[in-house]
Amino acid sequence: MQGSYNLAGQFGHTTIEADGRLCVCGNRGCWELYASNHATVQRFYALKKKSFDGSPILEMQKIITAAFNGDEDAISAIRETGRYLGIGISNIIKGIYPAIVVLGGVITSAWDLIYPEIIKEIRSRVFFEQNVSRKIIPTSLKERSSLVGAFTLAIKEIFSGYKITI
Numbered sequence: 193m194q195g196s197y198n199l200a201g202q203f204g205h206t207t208i209e210a211d212g213r214l215c216v217c218g219n220r221g222c223w224e225l226y227a228s229n230h231a232t233v234q235r236f237y238a239l240k241k242k243s244f245d246g247s248p249i250l251e252m253q254k255i256i257t258a259a260f261n262g263d264e265d266a267i268s269a270i271r272e273t274g275r276y277l278g279i280g281i282s283n284i285i286k287g288i289y290p291a292i293v294v295l296g297g298v299i300t301s302a303w304d305l306i307y308p309e310i311i312k313e314i315r316s317r318v319f320f321e322q323n324v325s326r327k328i329i330p331t332s333l334k335e336r337s338s339l340v341g342a343f344t345l346a347i348k349e350i351f352s353g354y355k356i357t358i
């Protein structure tokens with residue numbers, strides 16, 4: 193899916209908060225400002241009342257480890273990312289109704305935290321969706337999924353650190 197000017201599939205820059213933060217693309221409230229690794233790291237540091245200027249991907253791994261060790265702020269920051277992932281994926285489902293959605297990137301190592309949030313949002317927002325729990329899978333399960341024989345449409349990139357294949 194390329195579209196005119198090779199610009200199709202930029203779901204990371206679709207609006208998810210009407211009066212949200214200003215994005216580098218010029219829009220306000222872009223999905224990636226709320227669901228990317230960077231957003232998760234910023235959320236975590238805001239909860240800790242600290243500032244951050246390092247590598248979001250490296251920091252994400254630390255935050256996921258902290259969550260596994262019971263850090264409530266890390267758990268909360270990651271769950272909120274799951275919620276925003278669910279909202280954005282709901283929009284994709286309504287737009288193109290994919291057979292499956294495969295989510296990749298470091299965030300998938302916190303699958304037990306994000307998956308329930310993703311599913312909750314989709315169930316509350318996509319009324320015609322029947323089998324949502326079988327539709328959303330992490331990259332690590334892709335090879336094992338019997339659903340991956342279906343027609344798939346690859347979107348190049350959603351936002352930094354993540355890939356979503358539909």
Ligand SMILES: [Zn+2]
Pocket residue numbers: 204205206215216217218219222
């Ligand atoms: Zn944007």
